[in-house]
Amino acid sequence: MSELELRQTTVEASAEHLEPRRRRMPRAGTVLAVAFVAFLAVATVAPSLVWTQDPNRIAAADAFESPSLAHWFGTDESGRDVYSRVIAGTATSLLIGVSATLIGLALGLVLGVLASFGGRALDFGVGRVIEVLFAFPGLLLALLVIVVAGPGPVTATIAVGLSTAPGYARIIRGQLVGIRSSHYVEAARVLGHSPGRILARHLLPNALVPLFVLATLGVGQAIVWAAALSYLGLGAQPPAAEWGAMLAAGRTYLATAPWLTVFPGLMIVGTTIATTMLGRALTRRGREGR
């Protein structure tokens, strides 16, 4: 073939519309979510930078003050500053949320990979185990773990992680089964790539990307669950400033001093929303390509 012909094809092919890439401005909500998560990060790493006073300083004279300029979120029954306690509790709450999610994901990944690659018998076995775990309400499963291992923040974390694992496992299995029969995995096989390479480069990344969003949702969920356990007195113990424990401690004064429960609750809600929005924004970017 002649070079001229070649050049003509090039012109034709590039004449097919190559639309310019669009770089979209981040949405306002995303900016807010980033700011909030950044604030949480600071509160986790160096809470003393953002709190206004020692979260455990007792001042009986200041008990039950409603929110004001001096005490942004008010004070509790011992006169401790609620804002500073919320900040102090960030590290514990986030740690519980994130580690519980990671535990759930890791366990789910193991179960999911086993089910989708371990052959028919293992798939059947893992499937039934997942179903049995599903049959228990999540919190009940967590309670079971705590009964066996005793209360405390570490047990609570593991318990919450365990109870979220079956959900992740089922999704990972479904993803892997779908992707394994996809055309691009077939194309990789045709090229002669080894199963290990296909697993590492195609299967796992594609299976885990959608899980990423789910995991950001899961972090919020895990915080709520851990808070629930703390609320029941099975997780973090007073006077620790964990958000769930604060909710539990404040419930007695719900009618007279609602700020004791409202602000820790708002933090839980805010964190869940912010991580979810971040996760969504990240997947959106991933989907739109570079």
Place this chain on the structure above:
Amino acid sequence: MPLLDIAGLRVAFGDHEVVHGVSLRIDAGECVAIVGESGSGKSVTARALLGMAGAGARTRSDRLQVLGRELGDASERIWRDVRGRRVGLILQDALVSLDPLRPIGREIDDPLRIHERMPPAARRARVLELLARVGMPDPEFAAGRRSGELSGGLRQRALIASALALDPPLVIADEPTTALDVSVQARILSLLGEIRKAGTGILLISHDLAVVSRLADRILVMRRGEVIEEGAADDVLGSPREPYTRALIAAVPTDRPRGTALAVARSAPVAIPESPPAVVPTGSDAPERPPLLRFDRVAKGFSVPGGRLLAVDDVSLELRPGETLGLVGESGSGKTTVARLALGLTDPDSGVVLLDGEAWSSRPERERRPMRRRIGAIYQDALSSFDPRWSVGRILADAASVGARGTGRPAPRVEDLLDQVGLVASVAGRRPLNLSGGQRQRVAIARALAAEPDVLICDEPVSALDVTIQAQILDLLDRLQRRRGLAMLFISHDLGVVRHMSDHVAVMRSGRIVESGGTEAVFAEPRHPYTAQLVADAPRLTP
């Protein structure tokens, strides 16, 4: 009075106008065709005639009359009365156009129930009459089937029956045969021909001039939202004025000898290239070379409800270096199973596949893997064959690394790979999702060649593309094959395409090769009646 009379039709989405003033007139018993590539505005035009140009579309026109009634600013209620009763619509894919959960009898009954006051028994009789009219075998039985239980051709018939239910004087058919096998396509086209003969006006929308030439009385060629050429079918096909029309005509592969370019460079002064085919290594020197890929009495079956289906039944094939073997047959004939056997993705029940004289199908996967780069593949749906997370550059680099590992030569550069398939280097940074269909198929070809294979398996590589893009891709494959001396197994349901591309052909039906031999020998004088039928049905220009 014309059935349809429009003038100066404009359709815009937001500030973006996609149809710039189309005028069109259809009389009773006349078939007018709009031809153009995807994105030319032909489908939007057709939809605007039904008041359904789409969400956010603004339609303006100097005149928009259906059966003498001005509908330029008609309300949705008036449009609903027009649709179905006055104008019937036939869409491309009956599978998505028919409700999968309802029997087709109910689907066809819908317009009767909504628009007519008929007792149920009379409607039932009408449904069966319609199904019989569109040539549905055993209408009683078919009426109770859901669309998913019918073949593509029967499904399309059912859709046509539902469009004809109210005897509309005008029928709009938008790519009515694009998803179908050639033989089914021929039957659907002759069915539309009969409808026209009965006095119905037809507006036919297609990207394929060969389809249009069988039916149309007048042809409008659309490009970028404008009608650039229009006239009687014979004039447009016989003596086209516009270069673009000539390119569309040139793109039809049927009856174009192997080695002739199909795509006309748009910038060049246009004459349809009639250059003789380059020297093809066939005939006398071919037998001296041992076959690269050989099927020896291969059979492969699948378990289906109620027994076993032999998808490939006692198939023997030989593919030599530098040669194209065309495999043609309807969907379900076992062509794709042959491709999968050749690629070593599935193993035969009996018989063997040999690669370059060595065992291929009988090898354990571990031994087969290092040999895999010698056989490349191109699929019908290029997009789904790319990891959605990967950029074009990463896809190609990944494939090139395989070639480097196998041959010991340095891996070809991504830019060079893109260049040889006629893509600019900047495509490397993009994802396949953001490319057009033709560009995606070029990337797929570049990937297949990156591993430096000896054999290329092409499974319906162009059947999802417009004819003009198809022409470019076929030309590209042909050139690359010549340059690299590739052996190519070219699988298609489209006999015109196979005939244009192949040195040898094998005609497949129900898992068996019914006829094979040199391309011209087989198609010039088909011995098997099925081959003769395929030849007769191939879409060709019939001016």
